[in-house]
Amino acid sequence: EAGVAQSPRYKIIEKRQSVAFWCNPISGHATLYWYQQILGQGPKLLIQFQNNGVVDDSQLPKDRFSAERLKGVDSTLKIQPAKLEDSAVYLCASSRGDRGRGTGELFFGEGSRLTVL
Amino acid sequence: GDSVTQMEGPVTLSEEAFLTINCTYTATGYPSLFWYVQYPGEGLQLLLKATKADDKGSNKGFEATYRKETTSFHLEKGSVQVSDSAVYFCALSGGSYIPTFGRGTSLIVHP
Numbered sequence: 092e093a094g095v096a097q098s099p100r101y102k103i104i105e106k107r108q109s110v111a112f113w114c115n116p117i118s119g120h121a122t123l124y125w126y127q128q129i130l131g132q133g134p135k136l137l138i139q140f141q142n143n144g145v146v147d148d149s150q151l152p153k154d155r156f157s158a159e160r161l162k163g164v165d166s167t168l169k170i171q172p173a174k175l176e177d178s179a180v181y182l183c184a185s186s187r188g189d190r191g192r193g194t195g196e197l198f199f200g201e202g203s204r205l206t207v208l
Numbered sequence: 209g210d211s212v213t214q215m216e217g218p219v220t221l222s223e224e225a226f227l228t229i230n231c232t233y234t235a236t237g238y239p240s241l242f243w244y245v246q247y248p249g250e251g252l253q254l255l256l257k258a259t260k261a262d263d264k265g266s267n268k269g270f271e272a273t274y275r276k277e278t279t280s281f282h283l284e285k286g287s288v289q290v291s292d293s294a295v296y297f298c299a300l301s302g303g304s305y306i307p308t309f310g311r312g313t314s315l316i317v318h319p
Contacts, residue, residue: 095251134252134297136308195307196254197244198254
């Protein structure tokens with residue numbers, strides 16, 4: 092079974108530029124998550140999708156961050172314009188999505204490391 | 209809201225030493241509890257889990273017991289190896305819970 096795929100692995104941009112990250116979850120996983128992991132901190136949830144609907148985006152800075160999962164499969168996270176404090180690893184994860192039942196195990200991609208200069 | 213607190217690192221040990229990494233949580237009800245491990249340059253991967261009170265999760269010599277009376281899920285290993293050097297994350301999830309992670313504890317094991 093293929094794991095969660097993310098690209099690019101590394102990205103360096105200047106502040107005020109834009110960037111997009113792509114994620115393809117494990118086949119059949121209905122739930123997809125984007126997390127932000129700043130160096131030395133734990134992952135912070137940005138957005139959770141169930142199929143192509145948003146379950147939670149309360150911590151997504153909507154003035155600059157956007158995310159979509161149009162066909163309920165792969166997803167894109169965009170930052171525009173980027174700030175210095177957006178430097179972090181952006182992790183995508185998926186789960187079987189049995190909300191309300193099941194154990195909630197997440198499967199993570201390797202992450203996309205963003206450096207904003 | 210729900211939260212996970214784990215001990216700060218780094219934890220530095222010699223090979224074959226005993227390991228404990230403390231984790232406590234705050235949540236309404238009884239979420240499932242997890243330990244994830246992140247090796248350098250890699251994503252997080254599940255180490256072990258427990259889905260209800262008094263359950264013990266175990267994998268690769270690591271163990272953790274879900275204690276609802278103390279809202280804890282401490283990670284232990286009797287004899288660590290250099291290859292266990294990594295960052296360990298405690299997390300809660302399952303059901304309607306938003307998956308929530310602690311800040312991570314770095315483990316460094318010296319030969």
